Amino acid sequence: MQVKCVICDIVENIEDNSPQAKKLRNKKTYMYLCQKCNERIKEKTLDRLSTGKFRLYKEKEKVDELI
Template identity: 35%
Template sequence: MKVKCVLCDRLEELNEDTSMAKRLKNRPIHTYMCEECTKRIADRTCERIATGNFKFYRSSSKIEKDF
């Protein structure tokens, strides 16, 4: 199955039997991000959390206190 990253528009091939491929077939609203973009977003989120100016929206206050 061919997929396209929503951020960098890179085309990749996914195995038809993976859970991600099944999720994209059954629910087209779900989007695909390549590993490089996923890692970049995770790294930058960790950097923002480290600054102390990052606010968690849609979470409970107990989870925020743990960070």
């Protein structure tokens, strides 16, 4: 089946019987990320977790909302 990456809009072909394809068919909310974006996001998430920046960013967002 053809799937479109939600970040870069690249269209990729994945195996119809792959676990990923099944997920996409069953859950409408499941978002497909291409290999590139997947790795990029994984890196970013790990970065955030290791530096704690993610938590700080979320806290800043809350403060901005209050102002």
